[in-house]
Amino acid sequence: MGIYRDRVLPHLVDRACGSRELSEWRARVTEGLWGTIVEIGFGSGLNVPVYPADVHHVFAVEPAHVARRLAEPRVAKSHARIEHVGLDGQLLPLPDASCDGALSTFTLCTIPDVAAALGELRRVLRPGGRFHFLEHGIAPDAGVAAWQRRLEPMQRRVADGCHLTRDPVALVRAAGFEVLRYESRFARGPKPWSYMTEGFAISA
Secondary structure, three states: HHHHHHHHHHHHHHHHHOOOOHHHHHHHHHHOEEEEEEEOOOOOOHHHHHOOOOEEEEEEEEEOOHHHHHHHHHHHHOOOEEEEEEEEOOOOOOOOOOEEEEEEEEOOOOOHEEEEEEEHHHEEEEEEEEEEEEEEOOOOOOHHHHHHHHHHHHHHOOOOOOOOOOOHHHHHHOOOEEEEEEEEEOOOOOHHOEEEEEEEEEEE
C-alpha cells in the first residue's frame, strides 16, 4: 500500500479530480480569496490555475512527494508565490492569525482527525478570515446514502482513507466556523461519489 499510496494514487487523483466540470467548481470555490492563504491537501496543484488575482502567497500542505512533483508545472505558471510548508493539515507549521484565507478541496474526506485540521485552520486564520471548501460527502437520497455506507470500507482502502459518508457542512460548523454560504448538488458521475458541496465560512 505504501508504493500505491505514495506513487500511484497521486496520478489517479490528478486525473480523476482534474476534469473540466470539477475545474469549474474549483473556480467558483476560490472566488473571494485574497492575500495570503493556506491550502490543505494541495495535491498536484489543480487549484493553482484558478487562484484569484488577489491571492499573492499560498502556503501549501501536501504529504505526497509525487503529488508535489506533478504540481511543479502549475506552480511554475502561477502568479502567486507557492510555498510548501508541511505534510499534515492536522498540525500546521504556521503562526497564529497568519493567513487571510484557507482552502480545502476534496481533503476533509481523507484527513483522519478532521476536527484537529479545522481547529488548525481556525488558529492560523486572521479575525474575519474565510475558509473556502469544496468536498464530496453523504447524499440526502436514502438509497444513495445506503450505497455510500456499503462502499465506504472499500473506498477507504483504495483511496487512502477517503470517506464517502462525511457531511462537510456539519464538520465545518462543529469546528466553530459560521457557514455563510454553501451549495450542494450532484455532479456528473456515479452518485455515491458525486454529491458535492461548495461554500465558505468564517470563524464564529
